[in-house]
Each structure stands twice: as structure tokens, then as C-alpha cells.
Amino acid sequence: MAAVGIVIVSHSRQLAEGVRELAVQMVQGKVFLAVAAGIDDPKNPLGTDAIQVYEAIASIYNDQGVLVLMDLGSALMSAEMALEFLSQEQREKVHLCEAPLVEGAIAAAVAAASGCNIQQVMAQARGALVAKATQLGVNVSHILGESTEVSTSSFVVEGQITKQIRLTVRNPLGLHARPAAKFVATAARFQSQIKVQNITKGTEAVRADSINQVSILGVRQGHELLITATGSDADEALAALQTLVENNFGEEDATLAPLTTSPANHIVSSVDDFIQGIPASNGVAIAPVFLYHPTPILIQQYHVENREEEWQRLQVAVQAAHEEIQAIFSQASIQIGDAEAAIFDAHLLFLEDPVVLEAVQQRIFEQHLNAEAAWQAVVNELANDYRRIEDSYLQERVADIVDVGQRVLRLLSRFESHLRNSEDKLTHLNLSEPVILIATDISPSDAARLDPTKILGICTTSGSAISHSAIIARRLGIPAIFGLPPEIMQVANNTIVALDGEIGRVWIEPEPDIQTALETKRNLQELAHQQAITTAANPAVTRDKTREIKVYANIGGISDTEEGLSLGAEGVGLFRTEFLYLERTTPPTEEEQIAVYQRIAQLLDHRPLIIRTLDVGGDKPIPYLDLPQESNPFLGWRGIRFCLDHPDILKTQLRAILKASLGHQIKIMFPMIATVQEIQAAKAILAQVRAELRQAGVLFDEKMEVGIMVEIPSAVILAEQLAAEVDFFSIGTNDLSQYVMAADRTHPLVASLVDAMHPAVLRMIQQTVQAAHKAGLWVGLCGELAANPLAAPILLGLGLDEVSLNPQGIPAFKQAIAQLTMAESEAIAASAMQQNSATDVREVVSAFLNRQLNNH
Template sequence: MILIEGIAASPGIAIGKTLLKKEENIEINKENITENEIENELEKLHSALDDAKESLEELRQDTAEKLGDEKAEIFAAHLMILDDPEVIPAFENKIKDDKLNAAAAVKSVVDQYAAMFAAMDDEYLRERGSDIKDVGMRVIKNLLGVNTISDQIEDNVVIIAEDLTPSDTAQLDTDKVLAFLTKEGSRTSHSAIMARSLGIPAVVGLGTELLEKAENGIEIIVDGNSGKIYFEPDQTTLDDYKVKLADYEAELERLLSYKDQKAASKDGYEVEVVGNMGNLADVDPILENGGEGVGLFRSEFLYMDRDQLPTEEEQFEVYKEVAEKMGERPVVIRTLDVGGDKDIPYLDFPAEMNPFLGYRAIRVCLERDDIFKPQLRALLRASNYGNLKIMFPMISSVRELLAAKSKLAEVKTELEKEGHKFNQNIEVGMMIEIPAAVMIADHLAKEVDFFSIGTNDLIQYTVAVDRTNEKIAKMHTPYHPAVLRLIKQTISAAHEAGIWVGMCGEAAGDELLLPFLLGAGLDEFSMSAVSILKIKEILSQWEKSEAESEVAEILALSTVAEVKDYLTKLKK
């Protein structure tokens, strides 16, 4: 038996057989064709292109149904490549001018484009290089009759890969795939988020040892709760995990009893447990898991994978739909948060050495009325149809906050003159994700109705760790004493000013951290839908006063290990 530990990215337990997803070493005949064979190869090329378009369109529709339009847009982008006026003629010219067969022609052009994009500094353009490689490989496989990994999947398999793109993850048949493991990745990587959306266990960031130890078809246990995986487990371990798996499945069934219960501590202290959403498809899972609202609506999905800004009317329809679907439940919508790792090509942002510290989020919106005002207008108009709240991201100073509020006031005046109805008293809040904001939280709290702590970025900026960097991703942890002190300071400043405070980063759904957050006075916990029921249950097992008594002890600890060990011992 071999035990390897990685990052627990999506909860659950799986016992199955391994299936390795490796880079295919496809043999392509490089011999030149004759003049008489050119037309035949061109016909093969266009037939393979048509097949690729058909399969991509099916995949796009299937993904939209399962995971929503945003996650399906990657396949729309792949379809655009197959209609590109430069790419297809390049394939044809390789056949006609260089006398390459269709497969060799596609590979030659794809390698050329991929190398060109890979050399670019812009992250979005580098990703386009990966898209071209994906599309090219799809066409080549069609030409050579090579099966895809989907064709290889049998029942009860665990996928093992160097990494999985969102498109890879979206294609997994969850009736057959029990879990997946990757060498790279973090809990906040796109593949991890997709796994939680699909409801399958995942462990990521397992390092080179994963691929060194992995073989096809061997028995494996995946513990997505602890991050442990066992290759060829011994009988004792296997028996233990069969019991754990049965217990876990029974627990999921049992947790449904909390669906319609109000989130509250054992002694009746009520909080809100709500969901994070990145597209419209996330609304139903939040409601199905007993979510009491939406604590973070990531509006940037409306702006991505398109070639121009969404109109006010397009945005209004989406915000209105969510507001109506959630009824009286609160829906906190974050204004556009782009830049950093979320580039939008048509906005033509300048290349930056440190994009996470650069021109992003509120800094962009305050300079671009053409972006900010249509969104604010759409949000205000939609507020007439439900309990919407507006939240500004990346605020680092009172000046920025006042400027954002001033722009909102300006839009309110315009809408009143035009005769539009909206909630005049709509709540306005801000993200706490920069240490500077924590240090002046007492001043900021006077200007808003609520705070929401974005722990993903707050941790990144506090401990200077890029959570997408495989080598240091494990240092990105909510258990760092400095992070816990910043959280407590934020909550105290908010309550002293008489406003409520929520948390919408991954830490809000962290079971170990819950007693600290409850004791510190957090009012709202916003998380992935799959975590809601479990958090409700844990809340019901703690008395507020009991949790409060632990806060000082936790804040006195000096290392991540001490904090994690202390919280583990508190687990009920």
C-alpha cells in the first residue's frame, strides 16, 4: 500500500480503479503526399473539422445543462477557433503547398500557434494557446480514429492526470467517474471548483509522486475530506474505508434534515448560511442544499468569453432572474472584479508585472463609466424584483469607497429622472480582502451597510502567497495566525459600527474554522453549495458562548500547525 497526501479540493470518498490521463503520443505519418492526393487530404481535413464542430457543440450544450452557460463558454471559444479565417486556410496551405497529409498539416499549424502564444506574457493569450492545442488534438484524433479519454472510461474509475482543465472536468461522466486526482492545482483552482460543482471528490497538488506511483487499473481509495489517497490499499484500510464510505453516504442523506432549518447555534444564536455563485446554474444547488440566500454573486461571468461588454439590458435580465428566483432571500452581487487572474481581452488591459497588485476590480470601474454605470443601472433596476445588495470589490481606501458610492448616487439620480423604479434603500457593502482595509475598517464601516471578508485574496495579500503557484500553494492557508487576527479585527470593527459582516472566501465553508468564526461573531457564512448542509449541522452542535470562549486561546497561538491542531481537537 502506498499513501500520498495532497490538497483536499472537493469532499467525499471514492473506492475504484485508476485511469491515467496522459498526454497522447500519437504517431503521425510525416511522409509527403503526391499532387494527386491533395484533394483527398483536403476532404479528410474538412470532414474531421465538421466532426470536431459537431462534438464540441454537443459538449457545449451538455455542459450548459449540467453546469451553466458560463462553464460551457469554453467550448464556444473552441468552436470559434474552428471558424477562424486564418487557422483553417493555414491547415489547407500546409496540405497544398508543403504536401503534408491532413494530420501532419494540423499538427504543424497547431504547434506553430501554440509556441507563439506560449511565449506571450499575457496569461489570457497563453491560455488561448492551450485552447488551440486542445482543438487541434481533437481534429487529429478524428483524422486518425484515436479514442478520447471519454471513450476509455468504464464504470467506477478514478481519473489521474497532471492537470485537468475546466473543459476536461466538464466532460467527465459522473455516472462512471468516482473522483479525480491531479499533480498540480489548489483548492481554489478552476478544476477544484468544477469538481465541487459536479459533486465528486477531488485531491489536487499531489506533486510528481502521483504520476510516479500511478498505474492503470489498480485499486485506489480517494479521501477528498482529508486529501489522502491510497494506492493498492491493504485489506484493513480497504475495510475501514468501505465503512467510511457507507457512513459518508448515510451522512449526506441525514444532512438533508437541515435543508429547511434556520442556521443557528445550539443556544439559538442565528446566522445566515448562504451560497457563492459564479453563474445562473449555481442558484438551484444553493436552494437544494438549504442555502438561505446568495452571499457572493460573481458578476464577471457576464463579461467573459465574449467580444464586447454586456449591455445594461442583458445584465438586468440576469440580475432580475436571480432576484425573482431567490424571493425574499438576500442576494449580494459583487460589481465587476476583473484583472489579476481574470483578464478580458476586449478591455485591452496593459500587460503588468504584478497583475494581482495592479489595474483591477474597483480601480478599473472608477475610471470606466462605460463599464461601471451600466452595471449599477442594471443592479438598481433589478433591485425592484427581490432582495438585492451591492458589494464593491478590492477597496483599499475610504477615497475609493466614497468614489464608488458617489457613482451609485449619480446613477440613482439618472434612474429617478427616467422614471425607473428601484429599491431606494438598497444595502451597499464592500469586500474586505486587502490588509489595508482591515487596518482602517473602523473608518470604512461608517460608509457601508456591511462587510464581506474575501479570504482567498486576504490570505494571498497577507502572507504573500500566489495560491495558483504549485510550489507554494500549501502556504495559502486560513489557519495563519495573522489571517485569523485580521478576521477578528474586521468583525469587531463592523459590530462596533453597527453593521453586519459576512465571509465569502473558501474559509467560510471550512469545518475546522467554524467554531472560531462563530465565536468571533461572523454574521453570514457564504460558501459552495455542497458545504451548506454540513456547516448548518456543525453550527447546531456549538453554543455561541462556548465558541466565544475559544477565540482568545486560538488568537494566542503562533503557528499554522498549532492553530490547526487546536481546531482539530475542538472538532465535535
């Protein structure tokens, strides 16, 4: 039976679509919702149109009736006029409702999805503010009028019983940022109202879909949670949360071991003349100082009359911030690894936190505050809440809140556009020589994008060894000392400073003996590091000397190339060119791309450089390319699909690659190929570009190899036909795994299925290798699977010719290959193919390696 339909009438199209999206998320398509909003006038798009309202009603009209919700002013008039176009019979089933637009739409949608009649749906919409008022301690009668009788249970939906479970948190750091983000994301996927409280600490129950309320519970290892769920899918919700908690939120038993977190004595020794801080990242650095003083964002508070417009302005800034953080997350996944990049999951959830957004909305609509002032007030309150918690780990989350808060403020005040070409922005510093950065603080998003070749060390007056910035600094290998006394900010620019991150000491203009001792320590550390990677400089040859596998690096830019070469990379197997398109407002020009490609090719000195053409979409949004908001972006308009629809962007990149190719071993690789027709279309554009360059007398490598990424199951099935079109295959196991297992790798409830060690994925790799070799093609693998030493014998045994991985994983992979014979690897691979799960595969490999270790 059809449900009651709902029409949302608003002056703002974007606002109405946003409300509709919220409601749709609550009811998962069970209710028809239509929008009638805005007018067709580019200069003044705000307004309402009676014909639009009529068409919206007609589009979802059914015998159960239609509820029409309106924002204000002419929206009511347009809705009333729209009724005149309906027949008398239809008019009797269409009801105009004065309920609040956002809360009313959500409440009405949930009621309609539950099978309520039009009167019940209307009652729920009208009572939508009761829950919020109760939570805020507001007298409901002040909202609905003294004589209004409020009913919070005007209908009973079958199955709306409260269920509860008790769970003990076992992972080492409890509900820190990444587990909290997974917990909130899981809870938010269910329609039931879910609450959680920390029984151990005796807290009140809070909303499970609020990242900040969950974080403030202060849940640590060993704490017991009480989780309640009220709704039709309560059992499923509790089961999902129980699985998440019992699986330790997908974390290993041990996390990144933080350095000492005890507060250091801020003293200056009269003997050694050093300043003591908190050790945050090991290593020695000696370099001139660069003092970083970010320009503060000054906001004004003022009264606004058009509250809808102000709220819309805030929503636009939040969406832009979401896109920026998503871009940082994608880049950080490559630069510092997926585990540490997951820090930015919490940043994204902060922007989506309904408690935060509702608090900002309240200030705008009830206090008539401008968006900047309302946002800043809520962020400040939340930061202060964290500061008051008697938990040093949670207190460190203030930096994340401030980081996200400042990002939205910059966008609201158009501050970001001013900084894009300014040296004031930390990640755009034009440094003539490497420096030690001294600042009051460094945000996680800035830390994630620091260049270790330019920033040799970090000193701050705030922070600790367990802050996210410290974790990122350690991952980047940048020595860091946090919590230094304020006097450090008085050091003049270009003063020589030395720091020892292991013991947390800083020397200003160190005496010769101190500098010599630190240089000796640094040299010994570098020597130990070089000895550890000595074998990485050698080819990856099996113990029986019968087989060699090429080991390349995955890179996102020039610094990655340098790091890869220092760690034994024999070439670049994947240049992710999308990072040339980030942090910009327009695509890179042909000349800019040529310069980067040539510089990397020169560094490689005739080693292979495989350049993947632009791969955007999915988890790699680039705002100025106007990628649409998609409900399932991993299955959407991404990779080669986007580029074939934008041949101008693809042709510019292909021209740059071809022009940079002469005298180098550059290869082109097209991503996300699903059909033979796609690679043929891409090759046709490449042929056109080649012809144009020949006609213009531009020389390029006429024998350049062309390959494809094999990351879609259809490409595996069509491997023999695709092999006739290209010179090589490169298997992308990150995407292939999620497509084979039909599981979104960003979805917390199913991400565990996305495991490249699963026999189903391994068989896809085997099938691809066999088809390639049958056609005389070489085949590589450039997914994260190659970075897993346990996978080394399987990949070797399956016959791969090349692997490409993040630079840090190269020494371990080469070392693993050197300990294997080809016969052992083939036996392990054959056994892995016969297992039933990824766990079984790992056990097979681990058992072999343990026997090997015991035998030696």
C-alpha cells in the same frame, strides 16, 4: 558593476518582446535588454528601423559593452546603419552577433548575468544551438560548418557545480497532473539546469521544466527520483523541490477515490438487455438521448516561406488558449472546487512547455511547415508517447493533451469564432429538455462547464474512472459511464435511455420493470441525500439557542442559486458577476444583466442577494477587456481599480442592478477596496446612476444597502473610516490571506503560507468585526474559510453575523454550528488568537471537537 547589455532587433515587435520576456525570466532583471523591432505602420508593422536600433543601444550602453542580436534581412542592415550614429569609442564596445535570436538571447543573457565579458557573452550566444542539436541527435558541424570549432565551455561561471538529491514520492498517485504541474512550476523558477529521472523504473534524465517529460517518467507512489541541478542556485532549487516532494505536493494523504478501473466486459446481456461500461460517476439517470458529434477540425499542411510570421501566429494562438484556459480554471474553481480545478494547471503548463514549443518551432523553421500542421504533428507525437506507457493513469492524460491541442488548433484556424454561436459547441447546446449525453469522448474543459440540470448523465466510448473528465463528473454529481462499446453511438436522438453509474450499465429503451427498479433506486438515493441535508434547511443556531448566524451561498449563476437553495442557503452572499463576462467577445449588455439579476432574485424570493460588481484581473483575466500582461497581477490593475478607470462598464452594471432591485432584497458590494477615496469614487458613480434613473422615471430600491469586500490589509486598518461610508462589510479571506502573508496563492513554493486559519489572518478578521459592530454595521465572510468545518467555532466566536460559501459546504457548516454553544465558540476563538501557526490553530479546534465527540 554593470553587465553587458543586449539589444534584440527583429521585424516583429511581438516576437522581440517575447524573446526579451524569456531572457528576463532567466536572469530576473540582472541584465539590461532593449528591443528595436517593427515599424510604425499599422497596415504593415513588420520591419526594422536604424534609428530605433540606435536608440535601443544608447538606452543600455555601458562600459561593459552591448551585444546586438538580429533576426534576418534588413535587421542586419539597420543594425549596421545604427553604428554610424555612435562615436568611435562607443562603436568599439558594440558588437553585432549572428547567433540565433531566441536561443542566442537567452544564452547571452545568462552569461551576462553571470558577469562574463562581452567576448564570453558573444561566444555563449553563438554556441546556443549546440545543446539543442545534441539533444535532437543532430551533428553540430552541420549547423556551424565543418571547419567550425565548437566550444561548449568557453567560460566557467563560479558555482556551476552539479548537485543532486534522491527523494521518494509518497503521495498516492505519484506525479500525476497536479503534482507534476507543481514540480515543473517549482523547477522553472530557478536559473539552474534541473534534470530528474525515475531511478525505480530506470528512465533517462529529463528536463524538470517540461510538464510532458516529467509526466512521461511514470512516477508512482514509492518510486525514487534522482534530481540534479547545475547552476548558481542549485542548492536553493534542490531544497525547494525536496520540500515540495516531502510535503506530498500539498496533497492530503487520501485523494479522490476513483471508482473501479478494471476494464469492463463489453457484452449485451440477453436477459436484462443492458450494455456494460466502466462506472465513472455514481447515480441513476433516465432521459432522452442527445448524440454529440463534434465537427472535426480539418487542417491542411502546406509550405510557408515567412517562417517568422508563422511562428508568431502560433504564439498568438497559444497565448489566446492560455487566456481561455485561465478563464475556465477560474470558473471551475467555483463550480467544482480548487482541488479539482487544479487539473487545468497542467493544461496551462502544457502550453508553456519549452520542449513542445521548441519542437513546433523546429518544424516551422526547418521544415517550412504551417503552424497548424507543425502543432498537430507535435501534439500527435506526444499523445502517442503517453499511449505507449504501461501505466493506465498516465495513458488517461492523452485526453488532456488532445484537449489543449484542439483548443490551439481551433484558434489557429479561427474555428472558435464559428462555434461561439453554434449548437455544435458542447457547452452552448440549446436543449429544450434535460438529456443523457452520448459521445465518443468528453474533454476535461467541456466537462468542467456542463450544467447538471441539463445534462443528467454521460455515456462515452472512451475514458475511464480515473480520467479527469470522470473526476469532474463526480464533483458535479452527474452520473457517468465510460468505455462503452461503439454501438452506443448508433442510438437515435431522443431515444429514452437509462443508466446506473454505480454499476456501469446502460439500458436502451428499458423495459417497464427495469425502469421502475431504477426509478426506485434513484428515489432512494435522493431520499438519503435529502435526509442528509434536512438540518441544512433550518437556521444555523447554536446548541444553547443563544446565537444564530446567517448562511448564504457563493454563486456564479442561476444553476448555483438553485443548488444553494436546495442545500439550505438563506440567501446569496456573493454573486461573482465576472462569470457573466466570460465565454463572450464583448461585455454583457444592460438588458442581459437585468435578466440574470431578476431571475436569481426571483428564485431567492425576497432572500438577500449581494451582487459584487465586476472583479477582474489577478487570476480572472477576460481577454476582450484588454487587461495588460502584468508581472504581479494580484498587486495590479484589478477589481475596483479597473472599474473606476472604466466607468462606462461600471455604470452599465450599476444601472442593471438598480433596475432589477425593485421588489427584491438586492445589495451592491464593491471589491478590492484599499482606500477611503476608492469607495467614495465608486459611490459617486452610483449616485450619478441613481440620479439619471430618477430623472428618467425609472423606479428602483432607494434603500438598497451598499457594502465593500474587505480583502486588503489597508481596508482592515481603515475599517473605522470605511464603516462611515457603507452599510456592511464582507471579508474575502482568499485574497486577504495572501496579502496578509505576502504570498501569491498560485506560487507553488509559498502557497502553503496562504492559510486563512493562520492567527495573523484571524486577527484581521477579528479587527474588522470589531470595527464594523462598533459602527453598527453587520459583517459577513465570503471566502473559502467558511467552507472549513474546523473554522465554524472560530468564526462564530469572533462574532460574524453571516458567512457565505460554496453551496456544497452549507450543510456541514450548519451542522457544525448546531453542535456548539456560544461560550465554547468564544473560548476556542480566543485560544486561536494566541497560537503561533495555522497548524496550532487546527490542533486547538480538533482537540476540542474530539473531546466533545467523546463526551457524547
